[in-house]
Amino acid sequence: MAEIKYEDGRKGAGIRTGAQYLEGLQDSRDVWLEGEKVADVTKHPGLSRGAHTLASFMDKQFDPEYRDIVTYREDDKDIPMSFLIPKSKEDVVRRGAAFYEWAKWSNGVFGRTPDYKNTSIMAFAACAKLLEEGKVEFADNMLRYYEYASTNDKVLTHSLLNPTVSFSEAKAGRSNADVTLKVVKENDAGIFVTGARLLATLGPQADEVEVFPSTVLDRQKDEHLEYAFAFVAPVDSSGLRMICRDSYDHGKSNFDAPLSSRYEEMDAVLTFKDVFVPWERVFIYRDPLLCNRAFAETNAVTQMMHQVICGKLAKAEFIVGLLCAMAKASGKDKDMNIKGQIAEAMFITETIRALRFSAEQHAHEDEYGNYIPLRRPLDTSRNLFPKMYPRLIELVQLLGSSSLMATPSELDLTNDIAGDVTQYFQLLNLESKDRIALFRLAHDLSVSGFGGRQTLYERFFFGPPNVMASIFYDLYNKDEMIDRVDKILDS
């Protein structure tokens, strides 16, 4: 990586510029979108602007306004804060501030910023000792990979899920041999994998894919050993293909599509055909039990929830701002019922803020000597937000109603009908142009295909809601509460 010289004389950066990130995407990756192979992700109309937005965020890491919030200094290098292994409560709080800053750059709409996956690599490295249970070398591999990813500012996606062919089989932890990603061969150099995995958000715009376990494997069965692994592979690995959904970036201007013209983070199904993974990039192998324990026991899931809650806070705040601006535009903000509706969005926002605060302030040391935010408030947020977000979007729809449809395009402000548009689209407190801009933003968030995908993302990206809820139930300390019920029954 080219060395970057800072104006203030500091040298040697672990962080990359946007240009370096974009250059890294111009490799031989096998990405398919809307029926065609993508020649260059950085130039393809459906992917390019999302990648350039992320590039602009990478550049912000160098901006003196943000640098000390989103990076830390180690060995004469600036490293993304998400890689900081927290050794104190203050470190946890610093990490939270960096997550929140990154999220504010897109108001949480670009959900899969690199700090999410950086956090999982950090957590696995911080608890690498656990991987020694598989093989001592696996722990070393993780520590080396952490060093590589953090000092080269790699952008990772992840693919945790085996595609469901039969729900009952999947629920029982059994894998479908024709579809599920599995190891088909191994030799002295590494393993070869074939099959499919879901669902890499940002995949085509990432450098590397983390293929970690999440499906609970049936640990009793020997035939599941070939499905039990954790590794990381470069996106341009030979035999790795990314099959994308349709793009929501339809080439519209920032005025016409304020969100989808900027924040298209693509989702892709991954297929692997004899993809070679060298041993140095393997962290768990043929160990279903360790696969099942890994995310929880490294606290990766808690550390990742910390990144997530900070992003959700930024997003909820943005929606409160949007609702207030919409109400003010027509003077609805004086109406008690409207105020009550918007207050509901404020309650949601303040709930998330309080949960984040509680998690950070109750950060504690784990058995590896690292600090983790308190899981329960984060887990509460992880379970509540997938239900709260659709309600936030419903509030935008309820307040916006037909204004979400009274949205002529930017061109209509200058073409033959510009006179009508300028006259008839005004609101009490907004000229027509500004009213159209505001409601196009609300439309992109709450009605467009892009907005629909945002809602789906919030509902599911961390996992099936009832599965997450049942984990919460299992972890909850219920005994003391049950005792209180028993006491009154006994008295």
Ligand SMILES: Cc1cc2nc3c(=O)[nH]c(=O)nc-3n(C[C@H](O)[C@H](O)[C@H](O)COP(=O)(O)OP(=O)(O)OC[C@H]3O[C@@H](n4cnc5c(N)ncnc54)[C@H](O)[C@@H]3O)c2cc1C
């Ligand atoms: C926009 C978007 C982005 C995503 N990005 C990523 C990503 O980057 N990386 C990644 O790995 N994954 C990603 N996912 C996948 C996400 O993790 C899954 O959607 C989620 O775990 C649900 O799994 P599923 O889609 O297979 O649905 P299913 O498993 O079919 O779940 C559908 C419903 O079935 C029920 N259900 C599922 N499992 C059980 C069970 N064991 N017991 C009882 N009921 C159950 C639940 O009610 C659930 O709502 C993404 C998903 C979306 C929608």
